[in-house]
Amino acid sequence: MTTLDSYDQIPYESFAIPETHPDYLATLGRLLGLTTADPERCRVLELGAASGGNLIPMAFHLPWSEFVGVELSAEQARRGQAMIAELGLSNLRLLHQDILDVDETQAPFDFILVHGVYSWVPDAVKEHILHLCGRLLSARGIAYVSYNVLPGWRQRGMLRDMLLFHCRGASAPGERLSRARDLLDRLARGVSAKHPDGQPRPEAETLRREVEYLRTARPSYLYHEYLEETNSPELFSDVMARARRHGLAFLAESKLHTMFASTLGPAAEAALDGLGDQVVQEQYMDFLRLRAFRQTLFVRADARPCLEIDLERLYDFSVHADLTPLQRVHLNRVKRQDYATADGARLQVEHPLTKALLEGLAMVYPNAVPLGPLLDAAAKEVAGAGGRRYADERDACLGELFNLYISQGIGLTGRAARWPHEVGAWPRATPLARAQAASGEGHVASVRHRSLGLDALSARLLMLLDGTRDLNALSTDLAAEIRTDPALATASGSPGAAEGRSEQIAPASLERLLGIFARAGLLVADAQPRDSEPGVMNGNDCSTGPSE
Known part of the structure; x- marks a missing residue:
């Protein structure tokens, strides 16, 4: 079974990644002394965009910016294109295309995003990813690339070796996934066992933690991280060497706290003193942290960031x-x-x-x-x-x-965007939130580009928030749907609802969920019932532009 087929059959979950948002990247760049692109009017390219779960919320909330996604899986690209069409997003193109075929002569991009791709492709594709970043990144641009790193990933690599051995001879993704789950259950029992003298086995503690995590992990993560044919971590210093060959330089880690040796404690900070420049120190910090994963930001080699951050710059935000x-x-x-x-x-x-x-x-x-x-x-x-x-x-x-x-x-x-943060009398969710709830993916993107998990009940409530129902009507209509849907009854946690007796949802439960939606920025300004068809985007459905 090829990697392409596996991504069609077990699509990777596609959701908002906060560290890739243009506003996040532009702000971090400005703190480091760079003149970055305005997130409200920028160009963004994502390589390996899956079904658009990361790009679609950006395009929805930044209508004057331009977004391009590239995805090799036909099924994932199709799903993303369907939601783009449903939302009428004219500023986003999701292309079913091989990264190796991306046009190198197009206009530069201010932000290039590559999440969950680099370590999982052959060397030729790795080189081309960095080549594209070097060719297509604008003069003030930032590229985000995530990848597995050594030596920390070797702890996970030993579990990958075990799972691949247990799945030998199986080619269908479903069968391989089932075999992997079987081994994880067996390992969980084995590594929890004590020595014959009754003492715990400290040498098995790392494996035990990894096994327990994977037993509850998303199937797509388990499969694509541990069962794919390619997963090749590298030393941070080797990634940097590749990047330099393509005219790129290290800016920072997207999670900035990991760059400060002081977070490792005084002894570790002293041990790192005098070992070299920032890139060399980053490599040695990987050794001390046993770091397994990085989210690195690159700029063009002629950029001149300043890692000595002046706290007075905070007043700019x-x-x-x-x-x-x-x-x-x-x-x-x-x-x-x-x-x-x-x-x-x-x-x-x-x-x-x-x-x-x-x-x-x-x-x-x-x-x-x-x-x-x-x-x-x-x-x-x-x-x-x-x-x-x-x-x-x-x-x-x-x-x-x-x-x-x-x-x-x-x-x-640096944005002036504002959203309603209180629940009105006629709650209405954004078209994006309703579309994501209806997709069945089980999550929705907040306006701060964080992924908010949805159970069946909260997803159904979001779908009802079309501005035509007050709180009473919402309570009644949601209760009616619960009576006919066992999954909703289970999610509601209401015995009366599960037995078909409830006429309304408890006001406290409804208000709690609506409050969560409001704090995630999923609601728009209060509205009375409208004659227009629910779900159709118009000028009042969401705030757009710099003065959102």
Whole structure:
């Protein structure tokens, strides 16, 4: 079974990748001293675009930018093209094409994205990917390339060797996947066993963790990461050597915190001291981290970034954040405070200004606020709460904000886009959100380009949000659908609904889901019922342009 056939039969899940968004890349480039393209009016190329789950939300929310996707799998390209047509996106072309056949003479692109492709293709295609980046990247452009790296990936590679051995002789993707699941179950039992003397087996701990993760992983990830015929990780330094041959230079990692040796601790930072330039240090940090995967940003070799970041540059941006405090917040003294991100990660801040700022941002998320006015409002709040002595300590706050940014706890943006963040009387979802919910993929892209998982109930609710129903009607109509669909009844978690007795969904449950949609930017301005056909995009369906 060839790789092409396997991607047709087991399509790779296609979803929003935050680190590839033009706004994210442009902001990071500007922080590093580059003059980057305006995300509102840029050209973007994605090689290996799958069914467009990454590009389609970008094109929907950035209507004055131009997007081109290239995908080898006919089935995935077809699915993406169907959604593009449904949404009427004239600024996105998804081409069924081999990367080796991409036209090298077309106009330059400001952002080139290559996610989940580089390590999974032969060397000739790797070279051509970097060749295209060198030829097609604009003077102010940034290329994003993700790939598996050595030596860290060898820990996963041993499990790939085991799975490939167990699947020997099987060619059909379905059969290979079934055999892989069988071995994972057997390995789970074997590696959890203790020594005859009753002691645990520390040598099996790494394998145990990998096995447990893969037993619950998406089938597409398990197959394409571990069972494909090609998966060839490289040393970071070898990737850099290839890139230099094509006129490219290292800019940064898209996850910026991994570039700071201080995150490894004082001893590791001291061990890395004096080992060479940034690229050499990055290689040695891979050794210490046992890093297995990178998301590297390249620029043209004549670009001149500055890795010494001036925190005053933060004032050039607006800030957005959705962090929840885990204890009572104190604004009158410096005290460590734990916050949780939407996906459960934990972050800490200490300064009262930062805490007041995060409180203000949480109230308007997903919208962003310019940093200057945001700090002014935070200073007033801190002074009013008895922390006047801290109200002017903006440098301390800037340091914490930068740490939050590189840890992806807050976002920075140069865009002025705004979205409704409250649920109106007649809730209406964007055409994009309704189309993604109807696709059955099980996820939808937020306006901050994050993937929001959907169960059957939340997907069905999104599909009902066409602006013709108030909360009462939504509750009644959703309950009616639950009575006829066992999957919805299970997802609702309501015994009455499962037994067909419920006439309405509990208001608290409905309001909770609608609140989640609002914070993801999936809703548009409140509207009364319209005569136009639900689902048809018009000027009121979504905010567009620089003043969104």
